[in-house]
Amino acid sequence: MSNNQKKQLTPVQQEYQKLQKQREIKRPVVKNCIKAFLTGGLICLIGQLISDFYIYYFDFTEQTAGNPTVGTLIFITMLLTGFGVYDRMAQFGWNSCTCNRFWQCGYIACH
Amino acid sequence: MLAGHRTWIFEQKPVIISTGTVGGPFEANGAIPDDFDTLHADLWLGQDSYEKAHKILFEEACQKAMEKGGIQKDQVQFILAGDLINQITPTSFASRTIGAPYFGLFGACSTSMEGLALGAYIVNTKGAKYLLTGASSHDTAVEKQFRYPTEYGGQKPPTAQWTVTGAGAALLSDSGEGPHVTSATIGRVIDMGLTDPFNMGGAMAPAAVDTIEAHLKERNVEPSYYDLIVTGDLGQIGQEVSMDLFKKHGTPISEEQYQDCGLMIYREGQPVLAGASGAGCSATVVYGHLLNRMKNGEFKRMLVVATGALLSPLSFQQNETIPCIAHAVSIEYGGEQLT
Amino acid sequence: MIYFWAFVVGGLICIIGQIMFDVFKLTPGHTLSALVVIGALLDGFGLYEPLIDFAGAGATVPITSFGNSLVHGAMQEAEKHGLVGVLTGMFEVTSSGISASIVFGMIGALIFKPKG
Numbered sequence: 001m002s003n004n005q006k007k008q009l010t011p012v013q014q015e016y017q018k019l020q021k022q023r024e025i026k027r028p029v030v031k032n033c034i035k036a037f038l039t040g041g042l043i044c045l046i047g048q049l050i051s052d053f054y055i056y057y058f059d060f061t062e063q064t065a066g067n068p069t070v071g072t073l074i075f076i077t078m079l080l081t082g083f084g085v086y087d088r089m090a091q092f093g094w095n096s097c098t099c100n101r102f103w104q105c106g107y108i109a110c111h
Numbered sequence: 112m113l114a115g116h117r118t119w120i121f122e123q124k125p126v127i128i129s130t131g132t133v134g135g136p137f138e139a140n141g142a143i144p145d146d147f148d149t150l151h152a153d154l155w156l157g158q159d160s161y162e163k164a165h166k167i168l169f170e171e172a173c174q175k176a177m178e179k180g181g182i183q184k185d186q187v188q189f190i191l192a193g194d195l196i197n198q199i200t201p202t203s204f205a206s207r208t209i210g211a212p213y214f215g216l217f218g219a220c221s222t223s224m225e226g227l228a229l230g231a232y233i234v235n236t237k238g239a240k241y242l243l244t245g246a247s248s249h250d251t252a253v254e255k256q257f258r259y260p261t262e263y264g265g266q267k268p269p270t271a272q273w274t275v276t277g278a279g280a281a282l283l284s285d286s287g288e289g290p291h292v293t294s295a296t297i298g299r300v301i302d303m304g305l306t307d308p309f310n311m312g313g314a315m316a317p318a319a320v321d322t323i324e325a326h327l328k329e330r331n332v333e334p335s336y337y338d339l340i341v342t343g344d345l346g347q348i349g350q351e352v353s354m355d356l357f358k359k360h361g362t363p364i365s366e367e368q369y370q371d372c373g374l375m376i377y378r379e380g381q382p383v384l385a386g387a388s389g390a391g392c393s394a395t396v397v398y399g400h401l402l403n404r405m406k407n408g409e410f411k412r413m414l415v416v417a418t419g420a421l422l423s424p425l426s427f428q429q430n431e432t433i434p435c436i437a438h439a440v441s442i443e444y445g446g447e448q449l450t
Numbered sequence: 451m452i453y454f455w456a457f458v459v460g461g462l463i464c465i466i467g468q469i470m471f472d473v474f475k476l477t478p479g480h481t482l483s484a485l486v487v488i489g490a491l492l493d494g495f496g497l498y499e500p501l502i503d504f505a506g507a508g509a510t511v512p513i514t515s516f517g518n519s520l521v522h523g524a525m526q527e528a529e530k531h532g533l534v535g536v537l538t539g540m541f542e543v544t545s546s547g548i549s550a551s552i553v554f555g556m557i558g559a560l561i562f563k564p565k566g
Contacts, residue, residue, distance in 0.1 A: 013304040019359075020305070020313045023351045025269040025385065027472045032266075036468040037461035040512070044460025047507030048453050062503070066510035071550035073511060078554040082562030266471065266478070307475070 047073060115329030117297045124291040125234040127281045127442070129182075131175025132399035133168050135276030137250065141377040146399035147277070148175045154251060154276065165194065165201035165249035168391070170208050172278035173243050180241075180282040187211040188239040191230050192280070193222040194247050194390050196256055201247065211243070219419030220344050221298065222246040223279065223394040224438040227415075228295035230283045231440070237285065245280030245398070248389030257308065257424050270310040272346045273383035275376060279394030290405055290444035296326035300421065302434040308427045312349025312373075312385055315418040318435040319345060320356045323416055326439045327362070334364045337441070338410035341401065343393035343417035344373035346386030372396035393417040397442075405444045412443045452506045459501070459508030482513055489517025498522075519543045 009017070051069040054060045060068065112120045132147045139150040149171055156164040169192065177184060190209060192202045193216035206213040218225040226244035233239050253274040283292070301321055305314040319342050327334060334340065345353060350371045357364045372393045373386035397415050404410065418437040427433065463485070470481045492498045498518040501509045509515060520540050527539025541548075 009304045013302075016303045016317055017305065019355055020303070020316070020348075020352050023348050023355065024310065024313060025348060027268050029469070029472045032472055033465045033468050036464040040464025041457035041461030041508075044456045044505075044508040044511045045453055047460070047511035048456040051507045051510070062506070066502070066507075066515065067546040069507060069510060070515075070547045074547070074550045075554050078558040082558050268472070 043073070114294070114331075116325070117299075118294060118326060118329035119228070119232055119235075119296075120294045120330070121231050121235040121292055123235045123237075123285055124293060125231045125283050125285060126287045126289045126291055127398075127402065128284045128287040128289045129176050129180030130279065130281045130398035130402060131172040131177075131179065131245075132279045132395045133171045133175065133247075133277055134395060135168075135250070137273075137381070138275065138277055138376065138395070140381065143376060143396070143400045146403050147395065148172075148179075148399070161249055161252040161255070162196060162201060165196065165247065165252050166204045168249060168276070168278040169194070169202055169205040169245065169247040169280070172245055172247065172280040172394075173205065173209055176243060176245075176280045176282045180284075180287075182241055182282060184209050184211065187241050187243050187282075189214060189230070189233065189242040191216055191226040191233075191242065191244045192246060193217050193226070195219060195253050195274075201249070201252075209243075218417075218436060218438065219421050220246075220248075220388060220390050220392060221417040221419030221436050221438050222390045223343070223397065224295075224415055224417035224440045227281065227283075227292060227440045228297060228438055230281075231292040231295060234283050234285050239283075241282060241284050243280055243282055245278060246390040246394040247278030248274055248276070248391035250274045250276040250389070253389060257422075267384060268309050269384050270307070270313065270348055271384045272311060272344065272373060272386050272388035273377070273381075274389035275387050275392040275395060277389075277391035277395040279391065279396075279398035281398050290402055290442050292440060293443050294326075294330055294441045296322055296329065296439040298322040298437040298439070300434045300436050302432050304432045306427065306430065306432050308422060308433065310348065310385075311344070311388055311420045311433070312346035313352055314433045315420055315435040315437065316345055316349040316353040316356065318437040319349070319416050319418050320353050320360070322437040322439045323357075323364075323414070324360065324362055326414065326441075330441075334362065334368070337412050337414045338368065339401070339413040340364060340369050341397070341413060341415055342369075342371045342373075343415075343419070343437070344386065344388035345371050345418055346373045346388065348385050349418070350374065372401075375400060390419075402442070405442070408445065411445050412441065414439055414441045455505040456508035459505035460512055461508075463508075463512040463514055485513050486517040486520075489514030490521045491517070493518040493521040516544060516547065519547075 047069050050072050051065040054065045054068050112122060114120050133149045134147040135154055136152050144150060156167045158164045158167060190206050190211050190213045193199045194202045199215050199217055203215055216222050216225050223246040230242050230244040298318055301318040303317050373388055376387045376396050377383045416437050416439040420433050420435050422433045467481050467485055470476045470484060523539040523543030524536045527535030
């Protein structure tokens with residue numbers, strides 16, 4: 001919250017927010033980061049495998065293999081979303097999923 | 112009769128002659144599955160949308176209450192109910208099926224007690240012989256409305272709560288056998304300037320504290336008068352914060368008597384983070400679990416304080432703070448009652 | 451070795467996103483857009499290409515590469531067609547990802563029912 005907004009709070013509100021803050025369960029940032037790192041890394045590792053596959057069998061170059069790789073990953077996400085696995089994976093390593101292109105398809109599919 | 116500024120004392124002591132509670136698969140795995148009349152294994156309830164399933168939940172809860180009370184639907188004079196979906200369509204559509212005159216209520220998760228308080232007032236003044244009141248929520252429909260569709264895979268912080276899939280309805284009458292509704296205190300809208308929609312408990316706690324303290328003062332009773340003071344869906348954070356506030360204000364409420372519906376409905380180990388929430392949370396727990404325990408004689412007097420966060424998906428996106436409300440209703444069964 | 455760096459770089463980008471979400475309390479949508487902007491900026495400074503060479507899919511799979519592609523395509527076409535190229539170029543390079551999302555998303559929506 002910006003300082004600007006904080007100034008508009010009454011003293012009672014500020015006091016309560018301070019009290020509330022103490023009880024708020026802290027987000028497990030380090031644990032989340034480790035999870036995000038592992039899941040995100042794993043997805044990129046799979047991406048690298050797919051990318052190499054395209055380079056080896058389909059005459060793509062290092063630079064152009066990105067497109068079909070992302071396409072394939074999006075397809076996989078669509079399946080995972082459809083089978084209802086994706087949201088559980090996301091809760092585990094959220095950014096790993098959201099950061100990756102993965103997300104786009106899930107988003108469109110669930111709307 | 113008005114006592115103080117915002118408390119009603121019901122001299123006729125309206126009776127909850129029967130109740131109906133319906134839950135979903137997640138509730139079936141929870142801590143109190145035996146207290147539900149009907150449990151569904153399928154989140155869809157055989158419908159083709161979650162909103163339609165939501166409607167069925169409330170319909171079934173009302174039908175169950177009428178069936179158990181031995182009342183036909185044309186004997187029901189009013190329905191006072193609501194839910195969390197836009198324009199409370201699930202409740203309105205369910206009321207279309209039942210066909211009784213209908214008041215649609217919105218008090219977010221406090222709707223259950225808003226309905227019970229108003230219903231008791233109507234029955235107390237002979238405005239009705241039989242009326243139905245209740246509230247419902249559906250996890251996936253509510254998530255879609257207020258946050259993100261679950262398939263979108265947005266991660267939730269540990270302060271978030273799990274919306275109950277369930278409906279609870281109570282049949283109120285001026286006579287008959289059952290727990291009595293003895294008084295009600297209507298809440299004010301309280302806003303402590305919190306903005307995090309993933310921390311409802313922390314936002315709602317001050318509203319609960321305000322209403323409870325007003326109730327005790329205006330009804331002129333000590334907290335120990337009640338065997339149980341139970342909040343709707345404060346969850347873990349809200350409960351701790353409100354306990355802190357009571358201590359600070361010097362209100363002698365003990366930790367044993369102060370409980371939360373949001374912490375009763377699920378088992379440990381279910382991924383509910385800070386606890387349960389939703390309009391169906393207090394409705395199912397109070398009309399199922401707690402009234403059953405009351406009828407078993409485990410306790411005689413309870414004060415139910417349903418809490419609600421009055422935000423809309425649009426209001427928090429526009430960085431508005433979250434205003435909250437809490438309504439308290441006292442339910443007593445057996446034992447001596449104040450007149 | 452490229453596999454190792456793909457894992458590490460991809461993982462690090464995800465950590466940045468997680469921190470934005472947990473520490474700075476951004477919404478998922480904001481986090482995502484911020485990462486796209488970071489990718490675009492990095493490409494603007496000419497840093498994203500070397501990263502792809504270094505980490506392969508570790509740099510192309512995360513959403514930051516979307517920002518990279520936007521800028522990259524815009525610059526490429528701008529050289530050929532001037533200002534109009536900025537608009538056409540953006541979509542030329544990114545179209546495969548977007549169209550894949552739309553097509554697969556549509557297929558998914560047709561086949562599956564949301565599980566909740």
